[in-house]
Amino acid sequence: MPHALITGGSRGIGAATVRAFVRAGYAVSFFYEKNVGAAEALAAETGAAAVRCDVADTEAVSRAVEALPPVDVLVNNAGISHVGLVSQITPEEWDRLFAVNVKGIYNTVRAVLPAMLQRQAGAVVNVSSMWGQAGASCEAAYSATKGAVIALTQALARELGPAGIRVNAVSPGVIDTEMNAHLSPDDRAALAAETPLERIGAPAEVAEAILYLAEAKFVTGQNLPVNGGFL
Numbered sequence: 001m002p003h004a005l006i007t008g009g010s011r012g013i014g015a016a017t018v019r020a021f022v023r024a025g026y027a028v029s030f031f032y033e034k035n036v037g038a039a040e041a042l043a044a045e046t047g048a049a050a051v052r053c054d055v056a057d058t059e060a061v062s063r064a065v066e067a068l069p070p071v072d073v074l075v076n077n078a079g080i081s082h083v084g085l086v087s088q089i090t091p092e093e094w095d096r097l098f099a100v101n102v103k104g105i106y107n108t109v110r111a112v113l114p115a116m117l118q119r120q121a122g123a124v125v126n127v128s129s130m131w132g133q134a135g136a137s138c139e140a141a142y143s144a145t146k147g148a149v150i151a152l153t154q155a156l157a158r159e160l161g162p163a164g165i166r167v168n169a170v171s172p173g174v175i176d177t178e179m180n181a182h183l184s185p186d187d188r189a190a191l192a193a194e195t196p197l198e199r200i201g202a203p204a205e206v207a208e209a210i211l212y213l214a215e216a217k218f219v220t221g222q223n224l225p226v227n228g229g230f231l
Helices: 012-023 036-046 058-066 091-119 140-163 185-194 203-215
Strands: 003-006 027-032 049-052 073-076 122-127 165-172 223-226
Touching: 003 012, 012 027, 012 036, 012 073, 012 203, 027 036, 036 049, 058 091, 073 091, 073 203, 091 122, 091 140, 091 165, 122 140, 122 203, 140 165, 140 223, 165 203, 203 223
Parallel strands: 003 027, 003 073, 027 049, 073 122, 122 165, 165 223
Antiparallel strands: none
16 A cells, blocks of 8 residues: 655644545545644544644654655645735744645655655655746745645656656645635635636645645646646
8 A cells, every 4th residue: 555644644634635645545644733733633534644733843754754664645735825925924924834845745755755766756846836937926935835846846846857756746726725814704705706717726725736746647747736726
């Protein structure tokens, strides 16, 4: 049974991805950082293994991965956001966004890579954002991190392809998650109206795209938009 590791797996897109991979027949482990209750509930529901780990902590990631079975599919979903003017974000907030959203991917890939290289096989799916493609006003730091995720994905695909390891990304649009809970009903309605499908996306719809990229054997270096046509 193939083993999938999903970071940021306790809620939202991550939890939907845990459910999708369990249904598809994978053994699943997932990282979470803070929400113990949600993680324990999801583990009980799905049988997936919940592992508390801050992806920004290089040593913690290494220890956590060493304690798991070899990883066949890595889904880098863990991420944080920040809304505010670029002139008002603090250096500490800026650094934390990059530590989680970009360095977190470096940490997890670095940890799972030896086993993938030994098997000459594996798949990595990184979760970016449509704001990493277009940029969002008042989300400069978040947009910058997600643009970096797309570039990192493409570079790793070229670097690891000869070893049989595929690396792809998904870029969700406006999805009904806690990260977007700050949006007012009017903002949500306006964003839905700007979307050709005229609605907000669901976490399970992003999970479907992640599962596809995990299993698409001749697809690598791609960024799959899951935004209802917004971009």
